[in-house]
Amino acid sequence: MLKADERIDQLFRLDIQIIQSPSVFSYSMDAVLLADFAQLPKRGLIVDLCAGNGAVGLFMSPKTNGQIVGVELQPRLADMAQRSIELNALTEQLSVLNMDLKDVTTVIKKDSVDIVTCNPPYFKVAPNSQKNPNEHLALARHEIATDLRTVVQTMSGLLKMNGKGYLVHRPERFLEICDELRAARMEPKRVRFVYPKAGKEASMVLIEAVKDGKKGGLRMLPELTIYDENSDYTPEMRTKLFMAEDD
Numbered sequence: 001m002l003k004a005d006e007r008i009d010q011l012f013r014l015d016i017q018i019i020q021s022p023s024v025f026s027y028s029m030d031a032v033l034l035a036d037f038a039q040l041p042k043r044g045l046i047v048d049l050c051a052g053n054g055a056v057g058l059f060m061s062p063k064t065n066g067q068i069v070g071v072e073l074q075p076r077l078a079d080m081a082q083r084s085i086e087l088n089a090l091t092e093q094l095s096v097l098n099m100d101l102k103d104v105t106t107v108i109k110k111d112s113v114d115i116v117t118c119n120p121p122y123f124k125v126a127p128n129s130q131k132n133p134n135e136h137l138a139l140a141r142h143e144i145a146t147d148l149r150t151v152v153q154t155m156s157g158l159l160k161m162n163g164k165g166y167l168v169h170r171p172e173r174f175l176e177i178c179d180e181l182r183a184a185r186m187e188p189k190r191v192r193f194v195y196p197k198a199g200k201e202a203s204m205v206l207i208e209a210v211k212d213g214k215k216g217g218l219r220m221l222p223e224l225t226i227y228d229e230n231s232d233y234t235p236e237m238r239t240k241l242f243m244a245e246d247d
Contacts, residue, residue, distance in 0.1 A: 001083060008087070012242050016058050019084045025077050027055035029226065030204055033194060034119050034168040035059035036240050037206040041066060044114035047158055049101045049151060054081025056117055057094050066114065070096045071104050073146075101146060101154050113158040117166045120151045122173075148173070149180055156184035159211040164189075167209075171202040178207075187213035192221040198229070 002008070006021045011032065020026040035056045040046060044066040048057045051070030060068060072078040078098035085094045097107060148169075155165040165186055169177055171193060178188050186209040194204035202223075225234050233241065 001087065006080070011059060013240065014059060014062050016061070017084065017087050018055055018058055019053060019080045019087065021053075021080065025053050025074075025080070027053060030119050030168045031055040032059060032240060033204065033206060033224070034117055034166060035063075037168070037192065037208070038063075038115060038117050038166040039164065039208070040064040041114055045069070045108075045112060046115040046117070047071060047104070047108060047113050049104070049116060049118040049154060050120045050146070051078070051081055051096065052119070053077050054084050054094070054096060056119060057081070058084060058088065058090070060117070061088075061090055061093055065093075068094045069108065070094070071101050072096060072098060073100050074098075102150055104154060105157055108158060110157050111160055114160060114163050115166070116155045116158050116163070118151055118155060119168050120148065121146065122170045148177065152177075152180040152184045152186065156186050156211055159186075161212045163211050165209045165211065167207045169205055169207070171205045174205050174207075177205075181207075181209045186211050187215060188218055189213060190219050190221060192224055194224045194226065196225075197227050197231075198225055 002019065005023045006019050008017050009020050010017050018027065038060060040060060040063045042065055046060065046064065046066050046068045048068065048070045051057060051072040054070050057068045057070045070081055072081060075098055078096050081096045085091055085096065097104065159165060167177065181188055188207055188209045190208035192206045193202040194206065196203050224236065226237050228234050
């Protein structure tokens with residue numbers, strides 16, 4: 001099951017195990033928060049773009065009986081995701097497509113998906129950009145193989161009317177993200193900024209957008225702080241990471 005540089009980690013609250021590799025890819029807090037932020041139907045079709053090693057799809061699986069399809073470009077990461085699905089005995093609910101997300105509508109019908117999530121590469125590529133020398137990590141973090149516009153347009157193309165898209169991204173790109181969403185017929189509806197500690201600048205933003213949703217009605221949710229002044233998880237973060245769900 002495991003390759004030489006891999007390990008199995010667990011998100012304790014969900015009793016989900018996931019295959020990780022420090023030399024290829026390990027999920028981070030943004031995947032946990034995106035899966036938690038997404039409001040999922042009990043049934044339906046859910047697609048996770050830029051799936052990496054499958055963390056977001058795995059973490060969403062206890063929240064729905066719907067089918068979850070991950071889309072990942074890198075073969076090694078898609079293979080890790082598939083093996084994690086098998087490890088958790090979730091092959092009837094989860095699957096992985098190893099392909100470029102811009103081609104996904106050749107496999108999944110347009111306007112057929114209820115929910116699309118994405119934890120995309122955050123950083124634009126400029127001539128002087130400092131990219132990670134590790135190709136796997138560089139592709140995950142920098143807009144080398146895809147970019148924000150492609151992600152948003154793909155999300156919109158997949159979604160049904162009134163379907164919901166969920167993104168986690170960098171706060172400094174928030175206005176650009178909203179512009180791209182609206183250009184792709186997606187109206188931002190819920191936003192939550194994430195802070196590493198009280199008094200620090202936001203490090204992440206979580207966004208919900210509705211395809212062909214009515215203009216306006218944007219809700220700015222209370223801020224989420226990850227660590228307290230002692231560098232321990234805040235009570236809300238402990239609930240997301242370690243404690244059993246109420247439902």
